[in-house]
Amino acid sequence: MIAPDARLRMSALFRMQFEPAQDSWVLLYPEGMVRLNTPAAEILRRCDGRRTVHEIVAELEQEFAQSPLHDDVVVFLGQALERGWLQ
Template identity: 35%
Template sequence: MSRPGLARPKLARHCRLSFDNTRQRPILLLPETVVVLNKTGAAILERCDGQHTVAEIEESLAGQFTTVPDGEVERFLAGMRERRYVVSVDD
């Protein structure tokens, strides 16, 4: 991400969030691949709309989860970006 806390992440065009009824888990759909997400990962990606900064995403998660470790959202998004599942509108 460019400038941590200020980047505005969004899902890449080829990615779509969904819910797998069989697994009863949120998933990220990609061409020929399905990534099974935990609740935290899904909550982060749901907020990746290109409008909210990483800092805003972290703040909104604090209201949903009891603890959000420092840097956890940025680390998660960095991994998603390395896999090209997430892009930044600031790039």
């Protein structure tokens, strides 16, 4: 379980950028690229090491006028940590 006060950030092995040719956000890494869907990109863009998980969830709920998003965000963050995208 990821603590609500955890401050996650992108792993140094990955770089996130918008790719116009793909018309989507992607994660670039030495061996290739991962194309992100919109929810994944919105979550990862906020993982800057300053925001807490709680703050990220609150920001997403406000921006997209949807609630509750906590469980979905935490599940995705767990998967991103397992894949080494975040630290």
